[in-house]
Amino acid sequence: MTAHAEIRRIVVLVNALSGSVGPRAVADVERILADYPCEAEVVALEGGRFDEQMDAALASNPDVLFVLAGDGTARAAASKAGPKGPLIAPLPGGTMNMLPKALYGTADWKLALRNALENGAPQFVSGGVVEGEAFYCAAILGAPALWAPAREAIRTGKFSKAWTHAQRALKRAFTGRLRYALDGGKPGKTEALVLISPMISRALDEPVGLEAAAMDPHDTSQAFRLAATALFSDWRSDPSVTTRPARKIDVRARSKIPAVIDGEPMQLPIETRILFMPKAFRALAPLPPAAEDSV
Structure with a gap:
């Protein structure tokens, strides 16, 4: 068991129908937990009762709440717990697994579970909030976000649906620019x-704000590259991207703003404000090497 935190009781929420979890997940979790000296409760999430079961798990005051479910469920648990709640350990059980991969560096939930139990330490995770929705990795606003549904349809083999989403993305790619202001500063325009x-920014050493990256493709081919970069790779390496930290971001557009919030597509109002949360929740995850050396 980890030497960085006192763990006497844990609760694990499992959605067997989510992403890469599988029908044997509850039994697999119980088998793994039997190797560790702590009281454990494994809860199989039931359709229509997620919120109720999550609230009950938090109310039972566990030292750690593990969540083996989709990306949205993991974000909901972290948001409900907040900075004063129990430690949260979101295991990779969803589709994109942005938050679990950032914390544990793997898409293997069994490996992540053991790593958290054996090497995990309490650490604050910062993030942002938009329209009441918290995010802890990244939010993409504007045209590149329209490619997310096409990507997901391709991943699941729904090629006709993917083509429909791709056509929609192409039609909207240059129909309107976003107007934005960082920390009340000079307004700017961007695609x-x-x-x-x-937590995942390579440009910020301290949690001083969200890294705001403005993207401005100049032609269709660059837009394709930029969309792929934004969704799959490191967008900061693109020559049409400029970045700076911000704690308050105001965004306006002529129509609803397509967005991807920690991998989840959504539509934002034509006027939207995003705020930085320096201490959003406490995670149980291995410390980065530099932080580990200072412990």
């Missing part, structure tokens, strides 16, 4: 805005 949390 897309990406907001990156300090």
Whole structure:
């Protein structure tokens, strides 16, 4: 068991129908937990009762709440716990697994579970909030976000649906620019805005704000590259991207703003404000090497 935290009781929420979890997940979790000296409760999430079961798990005051479910469920648990709640350990059980991969560096939930139990330490995770929705990795606002549904349809083999989403993305790619202001400063215009949390930002050493990356493709071929970069790779390496930290971001557009919030597509109002949360929740995860050396 980890030497960085006192863990006497844990609760694990499992959605067997989510992403890469599988029908044997509850039994697999119980088998793994039997190797560790702590009281454990494994809860199989039931359709329509997620919120109720999550609230009950938090109310039972565990030292750690593990969540083996989709990306949205993991974000909901972290948001409900907040900075004063129990430690949260979101295991990779969803589709994109942005938050679990950032914390544990793997898409293997069994490996992540053991790593958290054996090497995990309490650490604050910062993030952002937009329209009441928290995010802890990244938010993509604007045209590149329209490619997310096409990517997901391709991943699941729904090629006709993917083509429909791709056509929609092409039609909207240059129909309107975003107007934005960082921390009340001089307004700017951009095709897309990406907001990156300090946890995964390579440009921020301290949680001083969200890394705001403005993207401005100049032609269709560059837009294709930029969309792929924003969704799959490191957007900061693109020559049409400029970045700076911000704690308050105001965004306006002529129509609803397509967005991807920690991998979840959504539509934002034509006027939207995003705020930085320096201490959003406490995670149980291995410390980065530099932080580990200072412990």
